[in-house]
Amino acid sequence: MIKYEVPKERLNSFSQVLDKVSEIVEKVRKEGDRALVELTERFDKYKLISVKAPQEEVENQAKLLDAKVREAIDEIYLQLEEFHLSIKPPNSGGGRMGIEYGVIWKPVNRVGIYVPGGAKTYPSTLLMAGIPARVAGVKEIYVSTPGEKVDPAIAYISLKLRVKELYKIGGAQAIAAMAYGTETVKKVDKILGPGNVYVQAAKFLVSKDVGIDGIEGPTELVIIADETADPRQVALDLKAQGEHGESTFLVLISPSQKFLDDVKPYLDDNRTYYLVKTKDLDEAVRVANELSPEHLSLAVKSPTELLRLVENSGAVTLGKTPPAIVDYCAGPDHILPTNGWARFKGGITVFDFLKPVTYVIAEKPNKKLIEAGKVLADYEGFRVHAESMGARYD
Numbered sequence: 001m002i003k004y005e006v007p008k009e010r011l012n013s014f015s016q017v018l019d020k021v022s023e024i025v026e027k028v029r030k031e032g033d034r035a036l037v038e039l040t041e042r043f044d045k046y047k048l049i050s051v052k053a054p055q056e057e058v059e060n061q062a063k064l065l066d067a068k069v070r071e072a073i074d075e076i077y078l079q080l081e082e083f084h085l086s087i088k089p090p091n092s093g094g095g096r097m098g099i100e101y102g103v104i105w106k107p108v109n110r111v112g113i114y115v116p117g118g119a120k121t122y123p124s125t126l127l128m129a130g131i132p133a134r135v136a137g138v139k140e141i142y143v144s145t146p147g148e149k150v151d152p153a154i155a156y157i158s159l160k161l162r163v164k165e166l167y168k169i170g171g172a173q174a175i176a177a178m179a180y181g182t183e184t185v186k187k188v189d190k191i192l193g194p195g196n197v198y199v200q201a202a203k204f205l206v207s208k209d210v211g212i213d214g215i216e217g218p219t220e221l222v223i224i225a226d227e228t229a230d231p232r233q234v235a236l237d238l239k240a241q242g243e244h245g246e247s248t249f250l251v252l253i254s255p256s257q258k259f260l261d262d263v264k265p266y267l268d269d270n271r272t273y274y275l276v277k278t279k280d281l282d283e284a285v286r287v288a289n290e291l292s293p294e295h296l297s298l299a300v301k302s303p304t305e306l307l308r309l310v311e312n313s314g315a316v317t318l319g320k321t322p323p324a325i326v327d328y329c330a331g332p333d334h335i336l337p338t339n340g341w342a343r344f345k346g347g348i349t350v351f352d353f354l355k356p357v358t359y360v361i362a363e364k365p366n367k368k369l370i371e372a373g374k375v376l377a378d379y380e381g382f383r384v385h386a387e388s389m390g391a392r393y394d
């Protein structure tokens, strides 16, 4: 179906399922593994014989992986690893006014990665979360992904990433289990990973007790195209992301009515597409910034120029670059903010697995600076704060 207005709402918003997901989270907190077995049967229609995938199953499943896919994974691993290594921050230090200070970047100790596994399987997502975790130096990586048998590619990547434990659970119940722990599932410090509205609602709810990377829900793609773009390629990019399911958010913006008309015949599947005509490219970018999409493609004659005007998007592809390249093998992550979170959050990087621990050494600080600190402490009424600063240096 084709619509011609600027979409006001995402096709899905996890607030619609918050009540239901809250019950799931509470059930897992109370009943632990027993809840996982029951909810898996209810939502995934398989009997959970063991919550944790036995090491032998992971190894045997990995062996089933076709050599071609294994080589592809190995090739992609190097590209993604290099991207995160290239932006990994060094520890740094400095100082002034007799005070030495600095930042030591410390990895999160125990991380839980959610890998979607409903309608499709997403081993690429395990690469996208596991590699920056490894580059950051995370000690313990746990993975939850639905499926009666571990997907061979997920098994292979789990071994490559030295995943400590892999749980065969999905949805909100998997998020709850990693957030609070059960008899089998380890309680983690931070949960990362994309997923459907149930998964994102659960992450939102547990974020009061555990770290989360953000909201990465159903896929979103906005394409800005001018008359120089190829209508068939643009339609292909939209339909590609449409493979993620009916909740995918697909928008094409163009100042050329002819271009929009030329694309329409190619959009021949049962997805909902928004085709938006604007006055010019400036207005097109304004609409895109307002939508703050997960993926943004600039299929225009001068994309680098237009890129300067982009404010909100998880990942931008320029010119002929297909958005799907980010999904698999470009280097930057495909775990990207949705539901408008791109206004204040980017895609996953090594930074999501690091904490900036700052330090201060003030043996002989500048008197004027300490005095200023004491004055402000007194102004706030924190007299003993002021005294504690003075005591050392008066």
Ligand SMILES: NC(=O)c1ccc[n+]([C@@H]2O[C@H](COP(=O)([O-])OP(=O)(O)OC[C@H]3O[C@@H](n4cnc5c(N)ncnc54)[C@H](O)[C@@H]3O)[C@@H](O)[C@H]2O)c1
Binding pocket: 040, 043, 044, 115, 116, 117, 118, 119, 120, 122, 125, 146, 169, 170, 171, 172, 194, 195, 196, 197, 198, 199, 215, 216, 217, 218, 219, 244, 245, 247, 248, 294, 334, 335, 336, 337, 338
């Ligand atoms: N934003 C990103 O970075 C990004 C990256 C990859 C994938 N995605 C998105 O992730 C999503 C994956 O969704 P999916 O559904 O295929 O897999 P999923 O793993 O996110 O969800 C499947 C789970 O949902 C639970 N579930 C299903 N129906 C339910 C119901 N009625 N009530 C409660 N729980 C229910 C089941 O337990 C199941 O295991 C897609 O929308 C895709 O676009 C987003």
Ligand SMILES: N[C@H](CO)Cc1c[nH]c[nH+]1
Binding pocket: 122, 124, 125, 218, 219, 220, 241, 294, 327, 334, 335, 336
């Ligand atoms: N486009 C998805 C992010 O929204 C990522 C992905 C994984 N596999 C295929 N695509």
Ligand SMILES: [Zn+2]
Binding pocket: 219, 240, 241, 244, 324, 327
């Ligand atoms: Zn995709």
